[in-house]
Every structure is written in C-alpha cells, then in structure tokens.
Amino acid sequence: MRHTKVKDLLNSTTTLQEINAKGWVRTFRNNQFIALNDGSTINNIQCVVDFENTPEEILKRITTSAAVSVTGDLVESKGAGQKYEIQVKKIEILGDSDAEKFPIQPKKHSLEFLRENAHLRVRTNAFGAIMRVRSVLSFAVHQYFQEKGFVYVNTPIITGTDAEGAGEMFKVTTLPAENAPKNEEGNVDFKQDFFGKETCLTVSGQLVAETYAMALGQVYTFGPTFRAENSNTSRHLAEFWMIEPEVAFNDLTDNMDLAEDFIKYVVKYAVDHCGDDLKFLEGRLTDEEKSKPQAERSEMPLLEKLGFVIENNFKRVSYTEAIDILRDSTPNKKKKFSYIINEWGADLQSEHERYLVEKHFKCPVILFDYPANIKAFYMRLNEDGKTVRAMDILFPGIGEIVGGSQREERFDVLVEKMKALGIDEEELWWYLDTRRFGSAVHSGFGLGFERLVLFVTGMTNIRDVIPFPRTPMNAEF
Numbered sequence: 001m002r003h004t005k006v007k008d009l010l011n012s013t014t015t016l017q018e019i020n021a022k023g024w025v026r027t028f029r030n031n032q033f034i035a036l037n038d039g040s041t042i043n044n045i046q047c048v049v050d051f052e053n054t055p056e057e058i059l060k061r062i063t064t065s066a067a068v069s070v071t072g073d074l075v076e077s078k079g080a081g082q083k084y085e086i087q088v089k090k091i092e093i094l095g096d097s098d099a100e101k102f103p104i105q106p107k108k109h110s111l112e113f114l115r116e117n118a119h120l121r122v123r124t125n126a127f128g129a130i131m132r133v134r135s136v137l138s139f140a141v142h143q144y145f146q147e148k149g150f151v152y153v154n155t156p157i158i159t160g161t162d163a164e165g166a167g168e169m170f171k172v173t174t175l176p177a178e179n180a181p182k183n184e185e186g187n188v189d190f191k192q193d194f195f196g197k198e199t200c201l202t203v204s205g206q207l208v209a210e211t212y213a214m215a216l217g218q219v220y221t222f223g224p225t226f227r228a229e230n231s232n233t234s235r236h237l238a239e240f241w242m243i244e245p246e247v248a249f250n251d252l253t254d255n256m257d258l259a260e261d262f263i264k265y266v267v268k269y270a271v272d273h274c275g276d277d278l279k280f281l282e283g284r285l286t287d288e289e290k291s292k293p294q295a296e297r298s299e300m301p302l303l304e305k306l307g308f309v310i311e312n313n314f315k316r317v318s319y320t321e322a323i324d325i326l327r328d329s330t331p332n333k334k335k336k337f338s339y340i341i342n343e344w345g346a347d348l349q350s351e352h353e354r355y356l357v358e359k360h361f362k363c364p365v366i367l368f369d370y371p372a373n374i375k376a377f378y379m380r381l382n383e384d385g386k387t388v389r390a391m392d393i394l395f396p397g398i399g400e401i402v403g404g405s406q407r408e409e410r411f412d413v414l415v416e417k418m419k420a421l422g423i424d425e426e427e428l429w430w431y432l433d434t435r436r437f438g439s440a441v442h443s444g445f446g447l448g449f450e451r452l453v454l455f456v457t458g459m460t461n462i463r464d465v466i467p468f469p470r471t472p473m474n475a476e477f
C-alpha cells in the first residue's frame with residue numbers, strides 16, 4: 001500500500017478510509033497517542049493506537065525516533081489542536097530505536113549540542129523547518145532568474161585561476177603530501193600534478209560567468225564556493241553556496257535594482273510558501289530574544305521583519321556619505337568601535353556595517369562607490385579616479401549579504417590596474433579576451449545563500465542553516 005504524506009493527510013478536506021502513513025515517532029503518550037512526523041511538514045499527525053488489541057511487544061517498540069508504518073482511517077480528531085488524526089488499525093515497526101540512547105530527546109537542546117549531532121538535528125522541529133525553508137529559497141532563486149530569461153551556468157569548482165583575491169584558496173592536488181616532486185628551484189613541481197598546474201577550489205564563479213554574460217546576455221550561477229580564511233565567526237563558512245548573476249549592458253544602478261528586486265522576490269516566496277515553518281521559527285526567535293538583554297533584542301518579530309524588507313526600499317548610500325555618518329556617530333566618538341573611523345579610505349568592518357543598518361538607517365542599506373584600493377581589480381573605475389562602481393548590500397543582523405559591482409570593461413584601464421596590483425595578465429588571458437572582442441558595460445553580484453537563509457529563518461549562526469557546516473577545525477560528517 002502506497003503511503004500518504006502527513007502534510008497531505010493534515011490538509012485533507014474529508015475523512016478517509018484505509019490510509020497508510022510512514023514516519024518517525026516524535027512522542028508516544030499514554031501507550032496510545034503517537035505524534036508522527038515524516039518531514040513533509042513541521043506538524044505531526046496524531047495516531048491513536050488501539051492499545052487493548054495491540055500486542056504488548058509491539059507497544060514497547062513504539063519509542064521516540066523509531067520508524068513506523070501505520071494503517072487505518074483518517075478521522076476527525078476529538079482532541080484539541082488538530083482537525084484529523086489516524087485511528088490506527090495496524091502498526092508495523094519499520095526500524096526500532098533505543099529511545100534512551102537517542103541523542104535528541106523531546107526537550108530543548110542547545111544549538112551547540114545539536115551541531116555536534118548534525119546528522120540527527122534535522123529530526124527536530126527547528127532544523128526540519130530551516131532545511132525546508134532553505135530548499136524553498138533555492139527553488140525561488142531559480143524561479144526568479146528563469147522567469148526573467150537568465151541562463152543558469154555551472155561554473156567550474158576546480159579552478160586554475162587564483163586572481164580574484166576574494167579569499168584564501170584550498171589547494172586541489174593528487175601529489176603526495178610527503179615527498180612531493182620538486183622542480184629545479186626546489187618548489188613543488190605542479191607540472192607533475194593531475195592538471196599539470198596548480199589548482200584550487202573556486203572562491204567565486206564570477207570571472208568565468210562574465211565570459212558567458214558576454215554571449216548569453218543574462219546568466220547566473222548557483223553553486224558551492226570555498227574560502228580557506230581562518231575566520232571563525234557566526235557569518236563565515238569555509239564551504240558556502242553563492243548565487244552570482246552577471247548581466248551584459250547593466251550599469252551599477254541596474255545592478256542594484258536587480259539585487260533588490262531579487263532579494264524581495266525570494267523572501268516573499270518563502271513567506272508565501274513556508275507559512276508553518278516560519279511561524280514556528282518566529283516563535284523560536286521570540287523565545288531566544290527573551291533571554292537577551294533588552295538593548296540587544298530585535299524590535300520586530302520574524303515575519304514582520306521579512307514583511308518590512310519586502311515592502312520598503314533599500315536605502316542607497318555612497319561610501320563617502322557612510323564614512324561621514326560613521327565618523328560623527330556616538331560609538332565612534334566614544335571609541336566604542338574596535339576600529340575607529342578617522343579617514344576616508346578606511347575599510348568598513350562588520351561593526352560599522354551593522355551600525356549603519358541597525359542603528360542609523362534601520363533598514364537594508366546598499367553602499368556604493370567604494371575606494372578603489374579596498375576593492376577587487378575588476379571593478380569599474382569612476383571618473384574621480386579614486387572610487388570604483390562597487391556595491392555591498394547590508395542587512396540587519398547579518399551585515400554584508402551581497403557584494404557586487406559594475407565591471408571594468410575598458411581593456412587599457414583593466415590591464416593598467418592588473419599591472420599595478422601584480423596580477424598576471426598571462427594567467428587571465430581568457431578574461432582579458434572579453435575586453436578584446438566586443439567588450440561592453442556589464443555588472444553582477446554575489447549573494448551568500450546561507451546569509452540569506454540566516455535572515456529568513458531568524459537564526460543567528462551560519463552553522464545552523466547549512467546541513468553539515470565546514471569551518472576551521474571542523475569537517476565532521
């Protein structure tokens with residue numbers, strides 16, 4: 001007999017005869033009531049066992065976390081809290097479980113403890129909800145770009161280009177760690193390596209995506225990205241997923257418009273399609289906020305915060321204006337920032353970004369026109385000769401969620417910049433070809449998918465929104 005998903009049973013509009021459901025026991029009360037969950041929804045279905053006619057050996061095996069199959073009728077529930085329940089006629093234990101040894105007990109566990117049990121944490125309400133929201137968001141990403149006629153491009157994960165400077169890279173090699181062959185200079189001889197050259201895991205698909213935008217017009221990537229920075233923060237992963245659209249003929253304003261429209265679309269999509277999960281996560285967040293000091297509490301419940309982002313324009317502010325605001329700010333004057341802002345040209349730290357978003361503007365902010373020397377080589381130089389057409393989108397509670405720019409399309413300017421930064425023109429010969437053969441204004445950005453999931457789920461640690469996080473000193477599972 002084919003089983004029906006719990007979600008479909010709970011959404012049924014009529015009672016039903018002879019249905020089958022399969023799932024995992026969340027709780028078993030009074031030797032009679034099973035709360036059954038199969039992952040299709042955050043909600044459990046109540047299964048009422050006929051304990052008088054069920055053998056004692058079977059009843060004993062209905063334990064938290066056991067996998068079971070129940071057959072019976074979907075009937076109107078007499079209990080509060082659910083419309084329907086299953087009147088069980090037959091129960092089969094598919095997989096026994098020693099409930100006492102099961103790490104996830106029906107009580108509140110710390111997020112740290114759950115991280116150590118990342119293979120089982122998805123059986124909790126919170127992680128089930130987070131992972132369903134993550135899935136819906138990734139579908140929304142594709143739907144947004146596909147509806148707009150963008151072409152999805154799979155850029156390589158193994159790359160021979162180490163020029164973007166977006167972060168430290170992980171080496172990819174088949175050479176032995178000990179006694180690797182050496183060249184005449186005494187360095188590792190990568191000519192003898194698998195690819196005949198030094199290769200790494202990609203830090204971004206942008207440079208290759210640009211070559212595709214120069215033929216297909218509008219493209220996007222959505223794939224894993226790797227950074228070997230030793231930054232053990234609640235916003236950084238060594239392996240994360242990034243979405244990178246790249247669009248021919250778009251200037252920086254078009255780029256900002258696209259990013260803002262895109263973010264609003266996917267957040268709205270999640271709100272429209274993840275009602276039960278977001279309601280649960282809102283409750284979780286509200287509980288968590290209660291344990292914080294008043295000053296650190298978020299003013300809005302989760303769904304209101306998401307609605308706010310969907311409905312309001314992001315504030316667009318130049319780097320220069322932002323520096324003025326920060327220089328005059330109370331935490332700067334009182335030396336509360338770890339990095340005091342004195343001069344134009346300073347790189348912004350996340351404390352500054354969060355001040356702008358959370359305290360000053362109290363809404364998402366797009367900062368643009370950054371000093372050239374704190375941004376990547378490929379960004380379009382402005383007429384002032386000292387700023388570039390960069391933009392970062394800053395979100396409350398998150399900081400930077402998007403980084404992007406209009407690209408330098410002028411061959412000579414780009415080459416000069418590369419020379420100044422010591423970037424090997426020969427290594428990037430193919431990138432420079434886009435500027436040799438039919439170059440055009442174009443722009444793009446990268447959105448860190450986990451930071452988006454953090455924002456939408458109201459979680460605070462990035463390790464809790466990816467199934468198996470990769471961070472310094474941690475690659476378990």
Ligand code: 4AD
Binds near residue numbers: 445
């Ligand atoms: O600002 P980033 O480094 O920009 C780029 O890589 C450009 N090539 C993007 C482009 O223009 N196509 O990274 C983009 C975004 C950041 O804003 C952040 O959201 C996320 O990627 N990100 C990380 N997310 C998790 N862990 C990390 N270590 C991250 N580093 C960046």
Ligand code: MG
Binds near residue numbers: 392400402403
């Ligand atoms: Mg950035």
